[in-house]
Amino acid sequence: MLKESKVLIENFDKFFLRKYKWRYHLMIVNNHYFHCYSFFLQAYREKEKLLHSYDLLEIPHKEGLYKQVLTDLKNHTQLWIEYRDTDHLVHPGSDIVHDLSHGHYGSTKYHANSNGNQR
Template sequence: MREESKLLLERYDHYFLRQYNYRYWLLIVTNHFDSCHGFFLESQKKGEAIIHSNELLELPFASGLYDEVFRALRAHSHLRIIYRDTHHLVKMVPAVTFDPLHGHRHSTAYLPPERKKK
């Protein structure tokens, strides 16, 4: 077994606490921005909106490495797996143009050239 697989399973066992009234699932993210695969264990307490996420492993894009680690994880865990890809983001949000609490006292929206003050 590869060292990466051992590390992933060790972290999985550490964070998977099997607590009462908690839901657990695995999240695998193909991150094209950082050229890596991210493995996460997520949990949510019954009745709460907050989702707790624990990073298990980050693998660089390399041939064969992802498949081996994934097979080891599937053999070790029977949790549901959700796949995400940064090419298809879950929630596209517009850029912040006005936020007085975080330093944007004035709108940062771009003005058309004819309205700009000179």
């Protein structure tokens, strides 16, 4: 097993606590901005909006390394995996200016767009 796979599995086991009334899934991000693949464990507590995201591993854009690490991860767990790619970012629909769940306790200011309106 590769060193990267061992680190990933060790971090996964550290954060995957199998708590009662919690949901878990894995997320892999193909990050074109930093030329890497990032692995995260996402955890949701029942009836809470707050998402807990744990960084598990970051590896460079090397297809062979990525495929082997992914194979080792799939052999270790059967959790659902969500794949994201920074080339296909999705706008949430409207700008969030007031979000009590994520620390935005006041109104958030945005830069003005080309026609002078705030975004």
